[in-house]
Amino acid sequence: MPHYDLVIIGTGSGNSILDQRFADKKVAIVEKGVFGGTCLNVGCIPTKMFVHTADVAATPSVSSRLGVDEELTGVRWRDIRDRVFGRIDPIASGGRDYRRRHPNNANVTVYEATARFTGFKELTVISADDSTEVVTADQFVLAAGGRAVVPDIEGLADLPYYTSDTVMRIDRLPERMIILGSGFVGAEFAHVFGSLGVDVTIVARSGALLRVEDDDVSRRFTELASDRFDVRLNRTTVKARSTGDGVALDLEGPEGAETVEAGLLLVATGRTPNSDLLDVAKTGVTTSAKGHVEVDEYQRTAVEGIYALGDLSSWQELKHVANHDARVVQHNLLHPDSPVKANHEFVPHAVFSSPQIASVGLTEREAAARGIRYVTATQDYAGIAYGWAMEDTTGFAKLLADPDTGLLLGAHIIGPQASTVIQPVIQAMSFGLDARSMARGQYWIHPAMPELIENALLNLPLTEREDQT
Numbered sequence: 077m078p079h080y081d082l083v084i085i086g087t088g089s090g091n092s093i094l095d096q097r098f099a100d101k102k103v104a105i106v107e108k109g110v111f112g113g114t115c116l117n118v119g120c121i122p123t124k125m126f127v128h129t130a131d132v133a134a135t136p137s138v139s140s141r142l143g144v145d146e147e148l149t150g151v152r153w154r155d156i157r158d159r160v161f162g163r164i165d166p167i168a169s170g171g172r173d174y175r176r177r178h179p180n181n182a183n184v185t186v187y188e189a190t191a192r193f194t195g196f197k198e199l200t201v202i203s204a205d206d207s208t209e210v211v212t213a214d215q216f217v218l219a220a221g222g223r224a225v226v227p228d229i230e231g232l233a234d235l236p237y238y239t240s241d242t243v244m245r246i247d248r249l250p251e252r253m254i255i256l257g258s259g260f261v262g263a264e265f266a267h268v269f270g271s272l273g274v275d276v277t278i279v280a281r282s283g284a285l286l287r288v289e290d291d292d293v294s295r296r297f298t299e300l301a302s303d304r305f306d307v308r309l310n311r312t313t314v315k316a317r318s319t320g321d322g323v324a325l326d327l328e329g330p331e332g333a334e335t336v337e338a339g340l341l342l343v344a345t346g347r348t349p350n351s352d353l354l355d356v357a358k359t360g361v362t363t364s365a366k367g368h369v370e371v372d373e374y375q376r377t378a379v380e381g382i383y384a385l386g387d388l389s390s391w392q393e394l395k396h397v398a399n400h401d402a403r404v405v406q407h408n409l410l411h412p413d414s415p416v417k418a419n420h421e422f423v424p425h426a427v428f429s430s431p432q433i434a435s436v437g438l439t440e441r442e443a444a445a446r447g448i449r450y451v452t453a454t455q456d457y458a459g460i461a462y463g464w465a466m467e468d469t470t471g472f473a474k475l476l477a478d479p480d481t482g483l484l485l486g487a488h489i490i491g492p493q494a495s496t497v498i499q500p501v502i503q504a505m506s507f508g509l510d511a512r513s514m515a516r517g518q519y520w521i522h523p524a525m526p527e528l529i530e531n532a533l534l535n536l537p538l539t540e541r542e543d544q545t
């Protein structure tokens with residue numbers, strides 16, 4: 077039975093831990109799928125390559141009001157798809173070859189296999205040909221991520237539905253597509269496929285799309301999406317069935333029973349951590365009710381020497397969180413006597429749909445629920461020079477701040493470049509910069525988009541201070 081100093085399970089952010097500082101350790105890395113994990117292969121990177129393509133495809137639909145008449149004369153789906161994966165797949169295989177063959181990894185054994193704990197610090201790795209090997213180690217890093225969940229709807233299991241793992245590799249664009257679920261994945265793929273000419277129907281359980289966002293943002297996004305797509309809110313999916321050349325969902329909604337049909341069904345109803353398939357309980361690692369591996373602030377699990385990171389242990393299923401966790405785990409493996417804590421205080425996110433959404437900190441709903449004193453200010457894109465020049469009429473930034481200290485509590489932006497425009501707010505919150513100092517303690521390039529933030533900061537009705545100028 078091979079024994080290792082360190083075994084890493086999962087090659088998403090887990091793969092970034094190993095470098096030459098581990099050269100004196102006997103290490104194994106186990107990967108059951110494609111090297112590089114979700115973000116590279118089926119997540120952030122391909123989706124954003126499709127989003128960029130979609131943004132380009134959507135331009136003619138908005139350009140003529142600026143006096144530029146453009147026409148979308150064709151969408152070559154296979155070329156779009158093959159450009160994306162023609163760039164991504166070599167990175168994944170390059171990463172695999174590096175770990176398997178490069179002299180830098182002479183101390184690393186790669187198991188292309190599914191790992192499952194079968195005892196305390198004992199892992200069974202099962203290869204595609206069903207051969208198994210049992211390995212043990214002093215230390216483990218659990219970086220096995222999560223997977224798409226498919227709801228238990230009558231008939232669904234018998235249908236050829238898609239998830240984010242498979243929908244980007246389809247051979248032909250359908251005329252119509254149903255997206256079940258109205259979170260991140262649903263919002264981004266609606267924009268992608270809608271811009272490429274697919275008629276998109278979004279089926280949402282609740283009364284708004286992206287309902288984890290601040291209510292004002294979620295409401296605005298729902299309004300705008302309803303103009304572009306067939307949006308069905310407050311719907312329960314009762315049954316899924318085949319129509320011969322496609323799928324049908326039987327829905328119950330505010331107006332009774334109805335059916336939606338399409339050539340393709342994308343199920344985008346969330347993700348679940350892979351702790352169950354990894355059987356972490358067998359090694360004594362504990363999980364939350366939602367299946368996330370429980371870790372302390374040092375990313376340590378309940379078992380000494382076993383760390384966890386990323387989607388497996390975090391409810392914030394975001395690549396920048398997984399990377400941050402991996403850096404913490406790496407440091408703590410290398411420097412056990414001076415461990416560092418993870419910082420999950422101001423974790424931002426963006427939804428790369430159209431319009432874009434970006435958010436950090438508390439929503440107004442959360443601030444109110446926690447009884448936190450706050451003031452808010454909203455600034456429309458239309459009221460700053462660049463937004464006015466673009467004739468944007470729907471975007472805005474909303475800030476929440478402590479009225480006395482001026483410290484920012486949250487920021488929520490919907491509109492052009494939201495994922496970039498929010499970054500100064502993330503910086504201010506992370507480094508404790510108050511709204512007054514932030515607004516007037518620096519220059520803001522005129523007429524650039526971050527003036528949206530400058531103006532929103534100035535709009536905050538903060539408590540008057542005597543020293544204010």
Ligand SMILES: Cc1cc2nc3c(=O)[nH]c(=O)nc-3n(C[C@H](O)[C@H](O)[C@H](O)COP(=O)(O)OP(=O)(O)OC[C@H]3O[C@@H](n4cnc5c(N)ncnc54)[C@H](O)[C@@H]3O)c2cc1C
Nearest residue numbers: 086088089108109113114115119191221386387393394395
């Ligand atoms: C469609 C989509 C778009 C996304 N877009 C963004 C975005 O724009 N920005 C953002 O921040 N985040 C985005 N995310 C989320 C982001 O991809 C994840 O948060 C991130 O990839 C998690 O990294 P990880 O290392 O924790 O897990 P993963 O990258 O999922 O890596 C886990 C690895 O472990 C392997 N594995 C699992 N179980 C086993 C086992 N038992 N044995 C061996 N190997 C195993 C898996 O095959 C996988 O390779 C997106 C996700 C999706 C699905």
Ligand SMILES: NC(=O)c1ccc[n+]([C@@H]2O[C@H](COP(=O)([O-])OP(=O)(O)OC[C@H]3O[C@@H](n4cnc5c(N)ncnc54)[C@H](O)[C@@H]3O)[C@@H](O)[C@H]2O)c1
Nearest residue numbers: 227257258259260261262281344345346347393426427428
């Ligand atoms: N830009 C990004 O950072 C990005 C992009 C895509 C995905 N992600 C990550 O991946 C995760 C998964 O994305 P997602 O959109 O699948 O999940 P999500 O949690 O964002 O949204 C899931 C949606 O499915 C709905 N839903 C759940 N069960 C349902 C059911 N039985 N019937 C109908 N609707 C149902 C929920 O109400 C919700 O609207 C996200 O939480 C996010 O962390 C991030």
